[in-house]
Structures are given as C-alpha cells and as structure tokens.
Amino acid sequence: MFATILKSVLRQMRRHPLYVGLNMFGLALGVGVFLTLTLLVRYEYSFNAALPDVDRLVRVDTHWTMPGTPPGEVAGSTFRALPFLREDFPEIEAGTRFENTELQTEQDGVFSSFVSGLTDPAFFSVFGLKLLHGAPDQALAQPDGLVLSDHAAIRLFGTTEVMGRTVRLNRNGVTVTHTVTGVLARRTTPDLFSGIEMMAPFSSEDMTTRFCFLSWGSDCGRIYLKFRRAGDIDAVSARLRDFVMRHAAGADSDSHALGTHPEKIFGLLLAKLGEARFRDFHVLYAEDGVDRTVINSIGLMGLLALALACANAVNLATARAGLRAREVAIRKTLGASRRTLLVQFMGEAVLVAFIAGVLGLALCELLVPEVASLTGEALVVRYGLVGVVLPLIILVCGFACGIYPSLILSGYRPAAVLAAARMPSGGRGAARLRDALVTGQFGIAITIVICMLVINHQTVFMRTADPGYVRSGLLIGSAMPGHDLAAQRKMLDALRAVPGVITAGFGELAPRPDTKNLGTYSYDRPAGPVSVYLLQDVVSVSYFEVYRPRLLAGRWFDAAHGQDDLPPRDEAPTRKANVVLNAGAVSRFGFAAPDQAIGKIIKSGGMTARIIGVIDDMRFESPRQAIYPEIIFFNTLANQPFNDPIPAVRFQGIVEADMVRRLNRAWAGILPDASSDFSAVDARMSAYYSGDERRGRIFTLGAAAALLIACLGLYGLAAFAAARRVHEIGIRKTLGATGRQIVALLLGDFLRPVALSCVLACPVAWVVMRRWLAGFDERITLTPAHFLIAVAGAFAIAILTVLGQTFHLARAEPARALRAE
Template sequence: MLPTILRSVVRQARRHPLYVALNVLGLGLGIGVFLILALLVRYEYSYNATIPDVAHIVRIDEHVTEPGTAPSESADTTFHALPFLRQDFPQIHDAVRLVGTTLRVTRDGHDTAFDGYATDPSFFNVFALPLLNGNSADALARPDAAILSQRTAMTLFGSVDVVGRTIEMNRAGTKSLYTITGVLKLPDGPSFLRDDAEILIRISPQEEKNRSCFLRWGSSCGETYLRVNQQADIADINGRLRDFVARRAAGPDNDPIAWGANPEKTLGFSLHPLTTTRFHDMGVQDIEDGADRNVVNSIGLIGLLALGLACANAINLASARAVLRAREVAVRKTLGASRQQLFVQFMGEACVLIVVSAILGLALCELLMPEVASLMGEAVRVDYRFVLPVLGGLVPVCTFAAGFYPATVLSGYRPAAVLAATRMPSGGRNAARLRNVLVAAQFAIAICIVICTLVISRQTAFLRNADQGYAKSGLLIGNQLRTEDIARQRRMLDALRAVPGVTAAGFGELEPHAPSLHNSTYSWASPHGMLEVQLLGDRVGAGYFEAYRPRLLAGRWFDPARGQDEGVSKASIKAGVTTYNVVINAKAVAAFGFASPADALDKIVSTEEVKARIVGVTDDIRFLSPRDPVKPQITYFNALTAAPFDDPIPAVRYAGVTRAVMAERLNRAWRALEPDQPGDFVAADDRMATYYSGDEKRGRLFSFGAAAALVIACLGLYGLASFSAARRVHEIGIRKTLGATGRQIIVLLLGDFLRPVVIACLLACPVAWMAMRAWLSAFDERIPLTSSLFLMACASALLIAACTVIGQTLSLARAEPARALRAE
C-alpha cells in the first residue's frame, strides 16, 4: 500500500502542482508558526521551573491597604518579620533575604556594572544551586565573600578558576575589596536568578543595624524567600498570616517599630510559590519579571489557530481537488477497489503531505526562531526534546483533521453516477458551502488577530507617548546621590547647573520608575467628619518645577523666599515649627473630597507631628506603571538651607544640544565630584521603558501571528478561487454571449470570492471587541475602542483578499466566449 500511496502523491503533484504546493506551503507555515509560538509559551510557563526543588520555595509579598488609596501588593517586604516567621511557623525549613543591588567591579582601570544581590549565608539552603568552584556550605560565611556567576567570571577573568582571587567592587559609592569564594552555575531555563544574580555578596552588619527595612514593620528594601518542608505547608501558613500580623506587628501609635493597634486591617502578607510568580507579578509592585497570563495564553491560542487555519486550508484545497479525481475513483471501484481501501489510500496520501509539511514547518521554525527570539528579547531556542515529540503528535492529529473529510468524500463517489455524467462533478452545494464556511472561518480568525494587534500597538504607543504630567522632552534624570552631607548635595547641584546647555536643575526624592516608599496617613476635618488618606510623600528643591514642568491647577508653587515653604526637618521640629506649606496632586484633591483644586487651597491636612497647609495643586504625575493608578501625593519643599535630602535624584532640563552630548557632559560633571557613584543620566522615557517593553514584545508576536494567519487564509482563498475559476469558464462564456461586460463579470466574481471575507469581518469584530475590552481594563489609562481600528482591519483584509483573487478574476473576465464554450 505504501508504494501505491507514494506513487499517487507524486502523480498528483505532477498533475495538480498548484493545489499540492498551496497545501504543503499552508500546512508547513501553520506548523512552523505553531512550533515557534509553542516554544515561546513553554518558555513563559517554565519561568523559575529549573531552580532545584522549586515546588518548596515561596516568596513573601506585602499587602498594604491604607485609607484613600487602592490596595497594593509589593514583592519587597520588611525583613523585620523574618525572625518572628521562623519562630511561629516550624514548617519553614529555611529563609533568605535578597537585596537587589548594582555592583561595579573595577578591573584594569575599567568599571563594569553587574546586577547582583546582597544576601544571607542561608542562600544555598533555600536555592540549592550548584557551584562550579567553591563549597556552597561556607561560600558566604566570611563578610567579604563574593560569589560570581559563570558568565560574570568569564567576563572578568576569562576563566571559572577564580576562587581565592580578590576584586574591588563599588556599591552605591562605597568601594570594598571582596574575595571570590565560589562560581555559581545559574539555572539553564528562564528565572529571576538567571537575570539578576550575576554577583552575590553578604548583607553587611551595618545595613542590618541602620536600614529601616531591617528594623521596622512596613519598611522594605528587598525580597524574602522561604523553603517550606511540604507543599501543603504553603496553604497552612497563608491561612495563619493575618493572625501573625495581629500578634507581631501590633503596638501603640507612637511606637516607631510597630504598625499600630490593629495592624491586620491595613498590613498583610502572603506566600507565592516561585512556579506561579511569573504571571502573578503583573499586579505586584517592585518587581519587573511579570507577564500577563492572558496575553501568553493568547499567543498560544494564535499558534493553535494558525495550525487550525492550515488544516482548514488543507481540507478546502483537498475537497476542491477531490472532484478532479472523481473519475479515477469511479474507475478503480469498477475494477474492484473497496471504499475502505480507497479511504486508507487517501488518508495515507494526506499523511505523506502532512509529513512533508511538518519537515517544512520544522525548517521554518529553525530559520525564524532566532529572529523571533531577538524580536522578543528572550533567550528562546529550538529545543528538540520538546519539538520532536510535539511533531510526532501533530502528524496524526493533522492527518485526521485535514484528511478525514476529503478521504470520506473521495471514497464515497458512486461509479455509475460519475461515469454517466458528461461533466466532472462539482461536489454539490454542501461541498461549496463547506468551502465558503472554511474560508470565512479562516479570515475571521485572521481579522480578529489583526484587530488585537492594532489595539495592542495603539495602546503601547499611547502609553509611551501619553502625557505623564511633566514635560519629558529635554529632560534627563540621574541616579540617586547617596550622601546626607548637605554641602556635597549643594556642590553637586551647582555643578550640574553650571554645565553648558542646562536651563534648569533640581532635586527630588521620587523619580520615574521609582518605588513608592514614603507614605503617611494624613487627616482632614471635613464638614462630614474626619477623613484619613494615605499620601505618597516627596520632597523637592529649587529648580524642580523648572526641570519637570508639572502643570499647576490651582494656587502656586514653592517660593524659597517664603519661610513657611521650607519643609519638615529635625531642626524645624525641635524649633517648634508645626505648620508647613505643601503642594498636593489632583488625586489627593479627589481623595479628600475637595470640590475642586481651588477648593483645596489653604486647607490643613495633618499627621500626628505636622500640619500641612495646601498652597498649590498640580496635575497628577505618573512615575510608576501605567497599569497602576496614580497615588494621592503630597510634596514638601527643601531649599537645602537647613536639612539635606534623603538620597536625592537630580533632574536636568537642557536645550541646544543633543541628548547624548548632554548626558556625557552631565556624567562628566558628576564624576568630577562623585567618582565612586555613577551619574548615569538618561531620559525619563528610558527609565519607564520596562513598563512598556513587555507589551511591545508581545505585540510584535501578535503581528507575526496576524501576518501568518493572513497568509494562510489567502492561500486557501487563492486555491478556492483557482478551483472556482476552472469550474466557471462555461458559465462566464454564456454570460458574455448574452451581453455581460467585462466590468460586470469582475464585479460578479469579486462579490462571490469576497463574500466569505465580508462574513468573516462581521464575525471577527464582536469577538475582538470583547477580548480587547477585557485586556484594556487592566490599564489605568487606555485608548478608546473606536470603530476606526475595526474598519482598518476589515478594509485591509478585504484589500488583501481582493489582491489575492484578482488574477483569476481578470483572466475569467477576459476569456473569449467562443473558446470557453467550445472547450466545454
């Protein structure tokens, strides 16, 4: 039987090369797209999966629900809770703290920056990662220990045999000598450690004594990971964390360490297994590894739909081609072939074509995967341990999906009816309806993907270019100046203002893409009672307004000449000053229930220590993710006359030079004063880029899927149009004999060919609208779903479809009636 099947396939390829080529090309493209997108989805779902014993590792997240603000969840938690967690939950096998940091290694006179962690000696008790060199039991025992990843060791030394060597590292302006005690082999698959654990060092005793995140509830500076004894312990601990907070974090309101009398009402913790954090982290602050599960699933769905489109295309072409083999089937049945034998043969032919298409699809996957991985910015590669079993399963599935119906139709022809007819059978109305339904379904899927691609592209562009409440053009922002020396802060500000091309420079304590750390509860005695609102705090200096250019909605900005504009400091509190002028944002106006920005002026909001008189209201400034709502904010003024800033961030507005030139000038001026701290002046858009890059990458995948879907759909339409053109030559000849013009014939044929595409547009639009409405709802700011996006996608699909069939349409319309009728 196999030789017969192979001979039949070769014969059909020679007799009908167009149909066979379209079939194989469509199936190969569908299988290739499916494999590529399946590899990408597998990559996302395997995040952290290669960490040893990952099922027993969890991260602690912190939840805060304060008056007047939306509940928030942060991956950074207070380290003050860890000793109590160990005492109260014996299910915890071990725990480790990770403080993300940038470490600059000085070697041969050059500085190289690496992402790393300051951590505990218990790191290897939680993350059982192997060391290529060194002993994990004591690799972090000494205070000056440093563990390099294999990649870092090769970058610095060109070898992994580096244990015992010393390196000089600069961390936040502090230089220290470290001894390399190990070389870490990071997980092979995607994980947060693979991206960020280039160097590991010990958390210093000074940090533990001085930083508030080690000493107080509600203050955070890093992540906490636990290894539990059993997976069931995770749910048990989660169920008891509310009581844990109520017991351990409670204290009087004047206790600087505690979280108040009923901390469980506003503070909470939760455990999240590392296997789930990839998708959970989309709504979590202080973490950038999140991915939208719905988007990832949609990418996988596009792969399945591409495969389904290819199979539908094969059914369409095979059923159209089947009528050309009717007489062959009739003759073979007359000579004794059974329907079962013919069915097996035709299924075998379909299997051979599927195998050839699978080989083509694998070649396309191998060819396109590096480009797609580069497009996504992910280290995805073709893994044959995954691909070959998938292909082994795809071949029989696709053979059945693409071959069963045509084989059933072919093997079911009755010899007498076929041989008695003067014309080849057309397959009947049901077959024609099936072909039109399949074409409509193909284009409906393709149009739906195109609409989603347009919406994602527009939303991403909108977020990148949206008004953030400050003037982004001509603005550069540097790193934190890590010093509390007021004289050094003044010198730095003067040096930046003296750089040629600088028009304004000022300090602030918040920045684009900065965590929201400074929060306090303020009260206002409204006519309806006392209102409490959690406000995000910032302190800004002279030049800040000119640098950022926020929009003033009411009142005024700070004036250094006004004494009460000077903000809170230890000296002012000691001097008995209790009232300070402040500026709030529009969200704070709404949170306090003021009727308008102007109505907020001169109102007093207060904490236990200070009273804040509102002298100005600005529009909302967005420094965080576009998915998160802007927080109510209060801003104090610091003229740098009495108190320093807390690690201020410089913002510089410039004119007359390019961004690159200005950044170099600013970095040079910074290095002259602070050689041990990098200035790294970059544009605000660059700092916010991580919020958009994920959606941009996945939008490119949607574009890739949309293009593939349209190509497959057009292949099916082209094949159907070719078959229809061959069958309607006689009809067109009669019409032209009866007086029909070429233009009328073109309109008629285009109408017939494009009718399934029009139906597809009607089917695709509501489905795409519902899907994109749900996706957009995750954003605090979003584009409207206007009809123009849907019309653009539908018009593009119709234009592409028309171009696909125009060749057959013109050839039919130009055919000479006499030749057409004579040929018939």
C-alpha cells in the same frame, strides 16, 4: 501500499503543482508558527518550575490597606519579619532575605554594572542552586564573599576558574573588595534568578542600621521561605494575621511598629513560587509578572494558525476532489475496494502533512531566534518537546486534511462518473463547506488583526501619553548617595554650569523610582476627619522649571517664602511646612476642585502642613497602576540635606548623547566613585512598556501568518473556480454580459464569505480587547477605527488575492470557452 501512496503524491505534484504547493506551504507555515509559539508558551509556564523543591518555596508578600488608597499586594516585605517567622513557625525549614541591587566595577573612571543581589548565607539552603565552583553552605558565609554567574566570571576574568580572586565593587559610591567564593552553574530553564550576575551577603552594618531591617513598615526587598512540607504553606498562611498582631503592634510613638492594631492596615501573604509568574502580574512592584491571558492568547494564536492551515488543506483537497473522479472510477472498475481507496487517500494526506511538518520544523528553527530577540526571552528549540508534539501534529493534520476528501473520493460511483461529460463538483454541500472554511479562516485572521492593532495602539499610547510633565529636553541621573549637604550644593552648581543646561534640580522621586516614602495625613472635615496615605516627595529650587508640571491652583514653592522651606527633622514635634498636593490627593481628601484645597491644613503626627498649591498628577510609574496621591515638600538646601536626591536637568541646543557625556563628567568631578547614569525619561520608563511591546510584535507576526494562510486558501479556491467556471462565463458573455459585470459577479462570490467573517470577528475582538484594556489605569478608547481598518485591510488583501484569477476569467473569449467545454 506506501509505494503507491508515494507515487500518487509525486504524480499530483507534477500534474497540479499549484494546489500541492499551496497545500504544503500553508501547512508548513501553520506548523512552524504553532511550534514556535508553543515553545514560547512552554517557556512562560515553566518559569521557576525547575527550582529544586519549588512546591515548598514561597515569597512573603505584604498586603496594605491604607486610608485613601485602594488595597493592594506588594511583592516584598519588611526584613524585620524573618527572624520572627522562623521562631514562630517550626514548619519553616529555611529562610532568606534578598534585595535586588546594582553592583558596579570601576576601571579608569568607566563603570560596568552587574545585575546583583544582597542576601543571607542561607540563600543556597532555600533554593539549592548548583555551583560550578564552591560549596553552597560556605559560598556566602564570609562577610566579603561573592558568588558570580558563569557569564559574569567570564566577563570579569575571561574564565570560570576564578575561586579566590578579588573584585573591587562599588555600591552607592562606596568601594569594597570582595573575594569570589562561588560560581553559579548555568541554568537552561527560566527562573527568578536567571539574570542575576552577582550575589553578596548583607553587611553587619546593613542589618543593624538600615530601616528595612528594623521597622515593620519598611520594604526594600523580599523574603523567601522553604517549608518542610508543601502542605504546611496553607496552614501557616491561616496563622499570619495573629503573627502580625503579636509582633508588629506597638505604641503610636514607636517608629518601628505599626500602631496598636497593625492587622487593620498590614498583612503578610505567602506567594507560592511555582505560581508566581502569572500571579505577579496582579502584584505591585513584581518585575517578573506576565499576564496569563496574554500568554494563553499567544498559545491560542498558534493553535489557530495550525487550524487555519488544516482548514486550508481541507478546502483545497475538497475543491480538487473532482479532478480525480475518473481515476477513482477506473480503479473501482478494475476491482479496488472503497476501503483500499480510503486508506490510500488518507495515506497521501498524512504523507503531505509529514513533508509539511519537516518544512514547518525548519521554519521553526528560523523563527525561534527571531521571536527570542523580539521577546527578550532565552527561547531555544526544545527537541524533547518537539519530538513529542510534531508527530502528533502530523497525524492530526493528516487525518483532519484527509478524512473528508477521502470519503468523497472513495464514494464516487464509477458508472455515473464515466458517463458524465464533466467532472463532479461535490454539489452544494461541498460548496457550503468551502465557504464555511473560508469564513472561519478570515474570521480568525481578522480577529487577530484587530487585537494586534489595539495592542500596538495601546503600547504607543503608553509611550506617548502626557505624563503630567514635559519629557523632551529632560535628563535624569542616579540617586546621589549620602547626606552630605555641601556635596549636594556643589552637585547642583556643577550641573547648572554645564553648557547647554537651562536649570537643574533635586527630587527624592523620579520616573521609575527605586524607593518610595509614604505617610498618612488627615484633614478635619465638618463631617469628620479624612485620612489619606500619601506618597511623599521633597524637591529643590528649580524643580518646577526642570519638570514643568501643570499648576492647577495656588502657587509653587518660592525660596523667598520662609515657611515654604521644610524645617529640620530635629523639630519633628512642632514642624510646620507649606506643601503642594497633586490632583489625586486633593480628590482623596474630598475637595470638589483644586482651588478649594488652597490654604487648608493637613496633619501627620507632629507635622502640620498648609496646602499652597495643587499640580496635575505626574506619572512616574507603570500605566497599569493608579497614580499615587502625593504630597510635595520644599528643601532649599539652606539647613538640611536631601535623602539620596535624584538630580534632573533641563537642556536645549545640545544633542542628547553629548549632553549625557557632559553631565557625567560634571558628576564625576563631585563624586568620582559613584556612577551618574543620566538618561531620558523614555529610557527610564521603558521597562513598563517593553513587555507589552514585545508581545505586540508577536501578535503582529501571528496576524501576518493568519492572513497569509487564509489568502493561500482563497487563492487556491479562486484558481479552482477559474478552471471550473469557464463554460459559465462563456455563456454569460454570449448572452451580453460585460467584462465589468463578470468581474463584479466573481468578486461578489469570492468576497461573500470574507464579509461574513468580518461580521463574526468584530464582536469577538471587541469583547477580548475591552477586557484586556481594563487592566490599564490609562488606556485608549476602543473606537470603530480599529475594526474598520482591519475589515478594510482584509477586503483589500482578499481582492488582491483573487483579482488576477478574476480578470483572467472575465477576459476569456466566449467561443473558445464554449469550444473547450
């Protein structure tokens, strides 16, 4: 039987290469796209899954409910909580703190940065990551220990045999010598530590002086816990409110506590690491979060591409069924049973699916590296998964593509077929099936195209939307370490002296801030006091000229006004200052318009602040987040330094790359031991957009594949119709029909299912995209243009697909067409 099936397939390839080629190529394309996107979806779903005992691992998150701002979960917590957690909950087996940081090496004035983390010696007790060299329980035990990834070891020394070697590391301008005490083994599965190149222990100075180790209101990293049993996680979660009440409470004057009722504003949550990849998409400041809906949509797109390819094969096989009618009639006359014919035709379909599957696997090998480069993920072909999935695809596709044509072919009656002058066409039922499949194919393709257009438009909008300040001509550097007043003055003078620089200034916040300082401020309204949790920034002279925010009411700071300058911190009980608010803060305090806030007094503890100006909101963070209500203070550098100020300069007349080099040299003249890293706003903010951009490219590829598969099917049907309607067209032209009328008739027949698919696709795409756009604080409007462009494009592609066959058929000579029939 196999030999018969093979011979039949080869014969069909010789007799009808167009149909068989379209069938195989369409199936191969569907299989290749499906396998590629399946590997991508599996990668996302396997994030953290390979961590040892992942079902017992959690991250301690913080939930804030502050006045004037919406409640939200933050991916991190105060380091002060860890010793109390281990003391109060014996269910915890081990715990560790982890702070993402950037450690640098310096050689000849050139800094090399490494993705790094500071952590506790118990890190390997929690995570159990394997070391290529070194003992896990000792790797971070000594204060100067350093664990490298194998990639970092090769980058630094050219080998992984680096135990005991020393590395001079620069952190915030301070150089410290570390000794390599461990090398991480390479991991082939994704997790939250996949990109870490260096790990060092916290210093004793960190733990005794840094605010995040001492205060319950701080947050500079994450706490990870390993429980003795997975079932203990929910039990401990239920007792965390009481835990907060016991340990975070304190007098209002205690800067390390959260007041007498901390549970009203502060809570701790246990986020299971096995679920963190998708959960973190809705958590503030979680860098590894991915929208589950988007990933599922990518998987669905792969499945739909495979379904389109199968529908395409069914369409072509159904259309071609009549061409084999006489073969079936003769074989039945010679004694072949319907069962034998059914098995043969199903076998042919499975064999074609097998060949397409092999071609699809080859296409997957080509697509996976491209998709990996588009998404930035370490995506590779997993042959264990492919070895299971591909045979199932071949069997399912072969069965789906062959069952209906096999039933039609094996059911022909020999006498009726041999007595007929023409081949059977399958009747209205087959025609309706073909139209339904074309409608479904183009409906799916058009839906994907509309989604692709909206996603790409939203991504472009996020990059180009007005952030509330002028981005062009603006460069921002790294935070200047330390609190040296003289050094800060010299830095501003040095930057302003660089040729091409218009002006330079300091701020404690910048686009994509590393740290944030927040505080609660109250305003006494006649109906009662209103409290708002405000993001606090301190800016220098020239800040307004550097960022150029929009002033909505009042005035900006002026060094000539003495009260504008922020008083020294040692005057805390009686501090008075003039401040500027953003539009969001004005709205939260209940002012109907910005000018109504001018001159009003707000208070925070012993601080009394008078509002002198209101600026428009400035976006420094993700477009998915609402902009924080903000209060801005002024520091002229006359009396006190900034806390780790971030320099920014406005320049003109110089190429950006040249200006960056000049600014870096000026920085090195003041702080030779610290990296400056001046960059444009788009570069700093790109992390907020890159994920959506990468997945938008995947949707673009999926849309192109879906359209191509749908067009293959439409082209095959057009070729089939051209072969079967020659006689009809000959009669019509004999009766006086013009070529233009024939073209219009044929195009109408071909495009009718395409038009129906557009009607069905638009509402589906509208619902899906409306839900997706709801996740952004700033978003585009879903306009008819997105749908009209997709529909017009689908019609144009469909017309171009069938136009050649249509013109060929319309130009047929009537006499020759009727004689041929």
